[in-house]
Amino acid sequence: xxxxxxxxxxxxxxxxxxxxxxxxxxxxxxxxxxxxxxxxxxxxxxxxxxxxxxxxxxxxxxxxxxxxxxxxxxxxxxxxxxxxxxxxxxxxxxxxxxxxxxxxxxxxxxxxxxxxxxxxxxxxxxxxxxxxxxxxxxxxxxxxxxxxxxxxxxxxxxxxxxxxxxxxxxxxxxxxxxxxxxxxxxxxxxxxxxxxxxxxxxxxxxxxxxxxxxxxxxxxxxxxxxxxxxxxxxxxxxxxxxxxxxxxxxxxxxxxxxxxxxxxxxxxxxxxxxxxxxxxxxxxxxxxxxxxxxxxxxxxxxxxxxxxxxx
Numbered sequence: 659x660x661x662x663x664x665x666x667x668x669x670x671x672x673x674x675x676x677x678x679x680x681x682x683x684x685x686x687x688x689x690x691x692x693x694x695x696x697x698x699x700x701x702x703x704x705x706x707x708x709x710x711x712x713x714x715x716x717x718x719x720x721x722x723x724x725x726x727x728x729x730x731x732x733x734x735x736x737x738x739x740x741x742x743x744x745x746x747x748x749x750x751x752x753x754x755x756x757x758x759x760x761x762x763x764x765x766x767x768x769x770x771x772x773x774x775x776x777x778x779x780x781x782x783x784x785x786x787x788x789x790x791x792x793x794x795x796x797x798x799x800x801x802x803x804x805x806x807x808x809x810x811x812x813x814x815x816x817x818x819x820x821x822x823x824x825x826x827x828x829x830x831x832x833x834x835x836x837x838x839x840x841x842x843x844x845x846x847x848x849x850x851x852x853x854x855x856x857x858x859x860x861x862x863x864x865x866x867x868x869x870x871x872x873x874x875x876x877x878x879x880x881x882x883x884x885x886x887x888x889x890x891x892x893x894x895x896x897x898x899x900x901x902x903x904x905x906x907x908x909x910x911x912x913x914x915x916x917x918x919x920x921x922x923x924x925x926x927x928x929x930x931x932x933x934x935x936x937x938x939x940x941x942x943x944x945x946x947x948x949x950x951x952x953x954x955x956x957x958x959x960x961x962x963x964x965x966x967x968x969x
Contacts, residue, residue, distance in 0.1 A: 669905035670917040673898045678924025680893045683932065687890060690883045695874055697741065698867020701860035703888060704895030711853035718847055728842050729851070733858030736835025743828035750821025764790045766833035767915025774837055777910050782954050789951030790919035796944040833915070839903055840911040848903035856895045919948045 687696055714720065721729075764787040771777040842851050906914055923945060 663908045666905040666908035667917075669901045670909060670914050671920055673901035673905065674917045674920035675924040676893055676898050676901070678920060679928050680890050680898075683886065683928060684890060687883065687886060690879055691887070692870045692874065693741075694863060694866040695870035696887075697863045698860070698871070699887060700891040700894055701737075701856055701863060702867075703891035704856050705853075705860050707892055708849075708853040708856060708896055711849040712857070713850075715847055715850065718850070719845060721846070725842065725845055728838050729846075729854050730858055732835060732838045732842060732851070733855035734862065735831040735838070737855060737859035738862045740828050740831040740835070743824045743831060747821050747824035747828060750824065763829055763832050763918050764915040766829050767836045767911060767918075770833050770837045771840070771911040771915070775840060775911060783913055783916070786913075786916045786951040786954035789947045789954065790916050793919050793923065793944040793947035793951065796940050796947065832918075836906070836911050836915055840906050840914075843903050843907045848900050848907070851903050852896060852899040855899070859895070916951055919951055923948050 684696075691699070768777075768779050768783065768787055772779055839851070846854075902914075905917075
């Protein structure tokens with residue numbers, strides 16, 4: 659039996675779990691900072707922290723024109739456009755709609771991986787994708803019923819078609835982020851990818867951040883919110899991206915996409931244990947589906963060759 663790339667799987671799982679964690683905690687930040695100002699501060703803090711990651715490492719090839727284009731699209735789609743589509747899509751629909759539509763991310767990753775990377779989607783990975791989608795959908799239904807954050811009520815089911823279109827666009831953006839990242843990890847180190855796409859994100863959001871900063875009272879922000887902002891910036895722009903790119907080096911992107919199931923699961927756990935939200939049977943079902951999906955996706959194939967070691 660072939661060896662399992664345990665380190666790569668752990669990197670992918672930790673990345674998505676951490677994303678879910680800071681998504682849950684970011685509710686506290688959104689109550690203090692406007693969204694675009696929050697994004698600008700996040701990219702700025704992370705840019706300072708990752709300044710030493712920008713330079714090319716020993717033995718690393720210079721960026722090719724193709725690498726530069728991919729880095730831009732990685733940031734534009736995965737950092738900038740995804741956030742805009744998601745925020746406006748949720749505003750025009752509901753939390754239920756957003757959760758159910760975003761459950762399509764693993765499937766979208768697998769499809770794009772097949773189309774652009776030529777990766778084969780094995781039946782077991784398809785089953786894992788289905789488990790991941792069901793797990794996220796269960797959490798979305800629990801949220802809409804008020805089990806996580808009070809729900810949106812029955813009226814939330816009536817929504818704008820444009821809102822659903824924006825949510826689907828967000829799914830494509832996130833799936834593109836995974837697939838583009840897979841190509842980049844073949845030529846660029848995970849640390850450098852993290853730093854460069856963060857700089858692109860900073861450049862893209864700076865005009866909007868400056869506009870909101872000019873109208874914001876920074877003196878009203880409590881010290882605890884500043885500390886949480888620093889954690890959010892380092893986790894969102896630095897640690898999670900590095901972990902994700904490190905794992906992608908050794909795992910097909912179609913399989914890696916299944917790990918996105920840990921994002922809403924982690925967010926739910928933060929809501930339960932950190933924010934005091936209710937934990938019910940739907941959460942148990944979602945966690946069971948998530949575990950089943952991970953086992954299906956990561957169990958080694960007897961016919962597969964040995965993966966390259968982590969560096």
